[in-house]
Amino acid sequence: MRRLVWFLSLVCACATSCATSGRPADGPGAQRVERREVIMQTRRSGASVTTFGGDGSVAFEFRFVENGRGPDIRARARLAADGTLISYSAEGTQARGMPVHETFSVEGSRARWKSTEEQGDVRLDGPAFYVPNNSSPEIYGLLLAAMRRNGDRMRLLPAGEARLEREREVTVSSTSGAKKVLVSWAITGLDMDPIRVFTGRDGAYFGVADEWFSCLPEGWSPAIEPLLAMQKQLADARERAMAAKLAVRSPAAGLAIEHARVLDSELMRWLPDHTVIVIGDKISAIGPSRTTRAPAGARVVDAGGQALLPGLWDMHTHNRASDGPLDIATGVTTARDLANDPDLLDDLKRRWDEGSAIGPHLLRSGFIEGRGPSAAASKITAETEAEARAAVDFYAARGYEGIKIYNSIKPALVPLLARLAHEKGMRVSGHIPAFMSAEDAVRAGYDEIQHMNMVFLNFLADSKTDTRTHLRASLVAEKAGDLDLHSRRVQDFVKLLVERKIVLDPTMYVWELLFVSRPGEVLPELRWLVERLPPQAQRQYIMGGLPVPAGREAAFRRSYAALLAMLKMLHDAGVPIVAGTDAPAGLTMNRELEIYAEAGLTPAQVIHTATLGPARVMKLDRLSGSIAVGKAADLILVDGDPLADVRDLRNVVTTVRGGVMYSAAAIDQALGIRPRAPVPATAPAARP
Secondary structure, eight states: OOOOOHHHHHHHHHHSOOOOOOOSSTTTTTTEEEEEEEEEEEEEEEEEEEEEETSSSSEEEEEBBBTOOEEEEEEEEEETTSEEEEEEEEEEETSSSEEEEEEEEETTTTTEEEOOOOOEEEOOOOOOOOSSSSSSHHHHHHHHHHHHHHHHEEHHHSSSSEEEEEEEEEEOOOOTTEEEEEEEEESSSSSSEEEEEEEEOOEEEEEEESSEEEEEEOOOOHHHHHHHHHHHHHHHHHHHHHHHHBBBOOOTEEEEEEEEEETTTTTTEEEEEEEEEEOOOOOOOOOOOTTOOOTTTOOOOOTTEEEEEEEEEEEEEEEOHHHHHHOOOOOOOOEEEEOOOOOHHHHHHHHHHHTTTTTOOEEEEEBBBOOSSSSSOSBBBOOOOOHHHHHHHHHHTTTTTTEEEOHHHGGHHHHHHHHHHTTTEEEEEEOOOOOOOOHHHHHHHHHHSSSHHHHHHHHHHTTTOOOTTTTHHHHHHHGGGGSOOOSHHHHHHHHHHHHTOOOOOHHEEEEEHHHHHTTOOOGGGHHHHHTTTTTHHHHGGOOOSSSSOOOOHHHHHEEEHHHHHHHHHHHHHOBBOOOOSSSSTTTHHHHHHHHHHHHTHHHHHHHTTTHHHHHHTTTTTTSSSSOTTTOOOOEEEESSSSTGGGGGGGGGGEEEETEEEHHHHHHHHHHHHHSOOOOOTTTTEOOO
């Protein structure tokens, strides 16, 4: 399953992508019903029903269940003659369980909207399309239809502008063998990547397709494969162009970064005025700048006293192609993927390693899940011993570094999966399966636990608690603050983790978002970032967290404080902590690390969790994780002193991934992200 918050944000985005063309019904008073099925990977998980009235009205119903949760939206809209919205209203629940109450209306030249998250009132001076925050399934299709009537550019409400481009045609087949020619349309301006929707040649909306989520007319699931193939061709071309434009490759003589404060990762101190020389993708020399000379013909970068650190590691990701540039711009040069479509993941690794697309080094853990209505969608599942063996063999044959066990795996299979993986030299990590305790999972062979909530569920859940639902988050939000961290039971569990050398990937940003964030508010610590994003992309950060029962807000905050205290206690006890976001790639890495500092870790300890620490966990510390001769040339230039304040890691200026340089500002610009705060005059200047 995808990381929790990222997945929930995707659910909203995908739900709104399953749109209709907005065609009127045939004749006054006529009604037309369009039915689509929601397919998570290869499993039908829900449905979308759209009813068009002959009077310009449209009614939507959309729901699905994936991994024990999902949106349930009922909405009504009325269309103007040009296809824009005159009115819109929605009720129901979004994927996190928060109630949905949203309205929009146009009266004369004014447009007004109000939802749990935001409200506004603006004057209209031309066509504009409101994009609901808690969207019903058909909205983007209506937007597509409106843009085709009004031109290829459209003002968006609350803010922004959409642009439309007709791309390619592709022929698809239904389950009955019927053929249909579809047209791909790219809508940009809604996010940092284009949103692709498909219509017939007549312009009637058909559906969307994605490796994880597809919404297509009933009986047309065979269309997914050719639609994915076409989209991949388009995306690959876009990524190749971006890589060709933004990658700065050095000559054969190498790259020399002079006059930098180089981080000694063993002693956690700065080596002042040092030069690092890179030949190919390896570090070949390090020394004082006064005595370490750049090779003749090398590219030289004057760091001007800026900090040079090893590239960061994000140990909890679920990658898509668009995540790569976001990671590199943030200084993440190595990412561990903890659940993905294996074909997609393997292709990403290949393209990022060969440089035809921008992205970090990828480590892969294979996702293994059970089956059933509460299970997450997965191509690889295991319900029997034979299937468990086949699952481990599948990932081992592809060279994966580990497996990730998920919520619906039968507890009885965990010892077998762990033994088989260890025999193949693979790590074992994951969620704690439902009806199993974290202590039992550790004794059964886990090497690592993902998510801090799983630690608390060891004490708050029992063998009857179904943690495949919202309970795995809400139970911790309600009760973690009441757990005595110094009790014998807790302390004995901590000792077990230390004795078994269990690693924790806490994903603390996820819990800050779910426990503390409220609808309509951007977390104060993220405002510096969110205000730089495209207007529509900013809106995912105001969705809020879990629903808070009346009078329980203080309890939720107390529980979040308990998670911080547990993090510090585990770290001090000797449990290795590795930094992982499980959230929008790159964009939340800084916040994850800053939370560790707020929990009480020193800046040096925080940096260790994202550099040498994870390299050691993955047994790659001889090759990466610090700046040393012979190690990978994965480096970041930072304007500031992260050893004094980890917030300075926000100021990545240049990232070197395998010897190839990237300007963080140039990547941001390519993605539509506004510039960071001005960099001082000491910004590095490169000369050939």
